Amino acid sequence: MSETNKKQFIRRGAHQIAEVANGIIDPVLAKRAGISTALLGSWDEIAGEDFAECTRPEKIAWPRREPGTDTGYQAGTLTIACEGARALFLSxxxxxxxxxxNAFFGFPAIRQIRILQKPVVQAPRHRPKPPPLKGEAARKLDEMMEGIDNDALRNAVTRLGTAVLQKKRTLRR
Incomplete structure (x- = not known):
């Protein structure tokens, strides 16, 4: 295969959105908070069941180096937001x-943790199931799903169709 033919098969300009977003966000997070999106994305696994819901990493403070001295690498301090009484257990x-x-980073990056007691807002993990469709909407969805034999696909289409065909809720004040 010639070089020109090889170049035709190289994907140009196709990137995953996550790669692009991380490329933009990581430098900002690193400069302002010393944290990467990889740490934030893996926090639930790192913190474990006991602390995943009630904690969030805020920033990593690295020790300042004196100009002209080569003191080598020094581990930083991770500030973690923690809700209420869980801070005692975290300590x-x-x-x-x-x-x-440190196992996540692959080197001793953190020497101590600073805990801030404050609310940690997390996105809800599971949304409640919408109530099943009734009447005309249910019949319409059943008609649309005729011919779908795959159970997983049928369940996914049912969830989507229920969400789309559900009557909109009105907010009351």
């Missing part, structure tokens, strides 16, 4: 959490 589990964080 007792600091050693284990530091070990998990």
């Amino acid at each position: 007792h589990a600091q050693g284990e959490l530091i070990g998990r964080i």
